[in-house]
Amino acid sequence: MTSIRLAIFALLAINAVIYAAAGRAAEGIDALAWIALLVLFEIEARCPRWTHPARNAVTLGLLRLVAAAAIAIAALTFVREEEWLDATNAWLWIGVVAVLELEVRAPSLVARCRRAVTALSIALYAALAAVALVWLAHGEWFDGYDAVLWIAAFALIELDLLRLTTPARSARDAPL
Template sequence: MAVAHPVLRRAFPYFKWTVFGLLGINVVLFFTEQTLVEGLDSLAWLTLLLLFEWETSQLDKPYVSRWEKWSIHAGRILAYGLILQSAVEYGAADYIAEHGAVDLWNALTWIGIVLLLEYDIYFPGEYARWEWYLRNGAKLVLYGALFVFALLWGLEGRWLNTYDALLWILCFFTIEFNVLEFEEEIPYSDAADGDPAPVAASPAAGQASGEV
């Protein structure tokens, strides 16, 4: 759903980048106040968040150059490598014994969300109505789980983790907004022939079809 009111539309970027800035401060706090694993994990997620912001805000445009395409891919690979390494660390017996299993559950849930977002980027608009509802229903369940994890951290007295978790959810909601704003302009793949708005190609989809 797009931000219809002009004032809200103008204010939204300021809100979004303010939240992103607060998240950047949190990354520094995790390096100084938490474990190295959590610091690297936060940095990797921030990198991935910015890449998602760039790509989901350009879903109707191809990559402008091969340099842009491969830079994004390289950043994504590096970020995912650190994220998966952190998930392995969170799943280690020693880590769970000291910090509990919520960090692991949280990491796996976020990985599920970004996999769905990758699908949004690589196959924009190429899904039927039932698939759209299934995909977004799965996201709602996963985001709901993240709120539960944030609550559990709060009950444990880990307020930085709770605050950080809520910031991350808010930031990824802005990414979801980019996707929804793009999707409202295109029909479902099983829509009637008379429906308006042809399906536009994302940068990632464009590269697969040889447009880049």
């Protein structure tokens, strides 16, 4: 893990603890679940041997399911609480993860629809950057700073995916 990646992940973990300790319950659940999902993405990307034994693959899948459920619950809670900026941010990130999952699990489909997938990714990240700017414009510095860190973390994941989804790999779809 590069020192930049490690620093970003450490700062995100610290932010998650701060949200869990000082924020609303939904903020804490959201932040901790996203950290868990980020760690699981890293394990899958950097330690593929860990995902090959069936027991490990099932365990990682269950952990991802729990993290995803917590994220969805937090996103729905933001809507219920009428925290529209938090809700927008949460649902945009869910969209980013859906695109990432598609890139990993159906690379041949993504290759056929590369322009559309790229346009969708750009739109999602642009919207996330806009949310970060709104937080900063409203003086919500911690939320804005956290949003920028998350964008950087997922940009690193996207770069890893670009490296991993070479033409040789994209010739076949990964198992669902």
